[in-house]
Structure formats: C-alpha cells, structure tokens
Amino acid sequence: MTVVLKLGGSVVTRKGEPETVDEEALDRAVRAVAAVAPDDLVLVHGGGSFGHPAAEHHGVSRSDGTHDAVAVCDVHRAMVRLSEAVVTRLHGAGVRALPVRPLSAGARDAAGDLSLWPGSVETMLAAGFTPVLHGDVVADVDRGATVVSGDELVAALSADLSAERVGLCSAVPGVLDDAGEVVPRIERFEQVADVLGGSESTDVTGGMAAKVRTLLELGVPASIFGLDELGAFLSGETPGTLVEA
Numbered sequence: 001m002t003v004v005l006k007l008g009g010s011v012v013t014r015k016g017e018p019e020t021v022d023e024e025a026l027d028r029a030v031r032a033v034a035a036v037a038p039d040d041l042v043l044v045h046g047g048g049s050f051g052h053p054a055a056e057h058h059g060v061s062r063s064d065g066t067h068d069a070v071a072v073c074d075v076h077r078a079m080v081r082l083s084e085a086v087v088t089r090l091h092g093a094g095v096r097a098l099p100v101r102p103l104s105a106g107a108r109d110a111a112g113d114l115s116l117w118p119g120s121v122e123t124m125l126a127a128g129f130t131p132v133l134h135g136d137v138v139a140d141v142d143r144g145a146t147v148v149s150g151d152e153l154v155a156a157l158s159a160d161l162s163a164e165r166v167g168l169c170s171a172v173p174g175v176l177d178d179a180g181e182v183v184p185r186i187e188r189f190e191q192v193a194d195v196l197g198g199s200e201s202t203d204v205t206g207g208m209a210a211k212v213r214t215l216l217e218l219g220v221p222a223s224i225f226g227l228d229e230l231g232a233f234l235s236g237e238t239p240g241t242l243v244e245a
Helices: 023-036 048-057 069-092 119-126 150-160 207-216 227-234
Strands: 002-007 040-045 097-099 106-108 114-116 130-134 136-140 144-148 165-170 222-226 241-243
Touching (some): 002 227, 023 069, 023 227, 040 069, 040 119, 040 150, 069 136, 106 144, 165 227, 222 227
Parallel strands (some): 002 165, 097 130, 165 222
Antiparallel strands (some): 136 144, 222 241
C-alpha cells in the first residue's frame, strides 16, 4: 500500500527565521517515520524558511515565473540545503531515504499543470528505498520556471503511484473552525471557506486553503494533522481532519 506523506515546512523549519531547521520537530518526525513507516512510503517536505524567502526574493511563485537561471538555482539550492538536512536525519534513524529533485523530475505544461516522471520513484520503492521529494522550482513551458509546492507534488505522486492514503503533517492539529476546534471531516470546500485564511509567514504556495482544495481533488482519503499524530497516521489511523470528497 503506497502512502504519500508530506512534512510541512512549518514542521521541519522555523518559518520566521531564514534557513533555520527546527531541530526538535524534525527529530520527532524522523523518529516517528523510522518507528512505523509503511514499506511503500513516499515523503515530501515543504520549503518553510528555506524555499519561500528565496522564491519571494526573486518574485517567483506558482503563477509568476522567471527566465533568470541564477534565480532558479538560488531557490533550488535553498531547497537542496533543507532536503539534505532532512535526508541526513532519516539516515541517522536507519531510514533508507533517497532524495528526488523536482527541478530535474518535473515540468509544467502550457495550462500550468504539473507532470512528473515517476519511474525513478517507483524503482526506488521497489528496491526498498524511501524517496524524499521537496518543494522546488520546475521548468514551465510558458513562464521559464515556477514554484512547485509540496502539496502539488503530493497530488501528482498520489495519482501517478495510485496511493491509497495521503497525509499532511502540519504545525496545527488539523483544519480549525472559528472556535479553534478541529474540523473532523471536509467533503466540500464550502464547509470551511469562511475560516481558511493565509499563512502568517512568507508562503508563496497558497496556505491552508490551497491544501484543502488540492486534497479534495485527490479521490483518496487524505488527513491533515499535527506532529503529535504522525505516528498514529503512519500506523493506519486517520487523525486530525479527514479530507475526502
């Protein structure tokens, strides 16, 4: 059973401090993955305080591209630095993690849709490795290069690999209502449209609203939950908010 798990940038980094890993949170996440990871697990992590500030500096987002190769490499290298920190921690916990760079493994077409070449990920899984992807920049047929978010990667991987479960580990315990309580299940975006706002930190990928919209289109059960529930999700439970149309 293929499981796609995203560790949010707000989980693995200190989003208010440029290029700063949240050491304690990352260690907790890695321990949970190492303890109960399914055999066919694909990991994705967000950009947090690494990718988002670099992308904002260069004016690059999902919709606004650049033809400046130096800018593209600047954003990509920021994400590689974070990826190396995540993969190194996974190795230290005994997880056979291998990095996959979206800049070299994906692109956007004229409609702005993302496509990946999943063969390497499938081969890694078959060989017993854990592929680790990350938010990045990708070549865009019309706009040079644009940002690809971890949530987009989750959606593409879920479809390409016929994933049976999807999880987004966030800095919050799920989607919260007006009273600060976790919404247990979302079947339509209109259920939560009034309570979803933007991110407090620099985020060029759309915040929680974009996550919910993306997950509703997957066609597979997807959970949004906090770090405390990561082990429960990997064990097969559905903590936090279940998003399924």
